Amino acid sequence: MTALEFSYQVGTFSKFLKPFALRLTRDGDDANDLVQDTLVKAFTNREKYSDGTNLKAWLFTIMKNTFITQYQRMVRRNTFIDTTDNLHYINSSESIQLNGAERSFMNEDISLAMRNTEEMYRIPFLMYFEGFKYHEIAEELDLPIGTVKNRIHIARKTLKSHLSMYA
Structure with missing residues (x-):
């Protein structure tokens, strides 16, 4: 398939990408960004597409994988890190419950x-x-x-x- 044919077919299937992107992102602007990222990846990886396979499914797979990757990045970026000055409280012994088992093992080892x-x-x-x-x-x-x-x-x-x- 030539580059022109590929571009034409991707253009015809691009109208199906927007509703899927809206379903994934639940936001219009994010959906437009996802469609754009999907099309950019499709054009840059055109040589990986096999002629005779379902181009629409290939585009949907690219979109789904792009969304998952972006979502994982967002989750990592939004992970809460406590930067307060009282970090010592997080690891304080006041929040630890001991059941005595460790002490029992230690006493046995010391006696031995x-x-x-x-x-x-x-x-x-x-x-x-x-x-x-x-x-x-x-x-x-x-x-x-x-x-x-x-x-x-x-x-x-x-x-x-x-x-x-x-x-």
């Missing part, structure tokens, strides 16, 4: 990690955790204060490695 820590490191760590001072732990366990500090440090590293999933 504590059981897997050697006793010589676990006891000074637990005493320190309960509020004892280094020198009180050293006196109670009859150890040098440097050894107490070292064992507590090793216990922390061990627990940290066992509980790395919570980092």
Whole structure:
């Protein structure tokens, strides 16, 4: 099909495009824009049209796809983004409801990690955790204060490695 024949046939079918465009857009100006975009795409992609196929259906498909693309762009553009100064409220903990399940899992993991820590490191760590001072732990366990500090440090590293999933 020559360019002149193609232009003539597109011109004859263009009168059917306006009602379809009105049905899609529900606005006269938007419908005119959609018809114009459809015709521009049809002329620029004339080589993609196969002779012998339904030109009217091809034009309607172009229009429908153009409308869908424009609608998706409009939705993305009109997506609400809160630009207020109180953005911290959106992520505040006041709006979060906790059911305790996460805490239960964490407590189980902590208990397991504590059981897997050697006793010589676990006891000074637990005493320190309960509020004892280094020198009180050293006196109670009859150890040098440097050894107490070292064992507590090793216990922390061990627990940290066992509980790395919570980092």
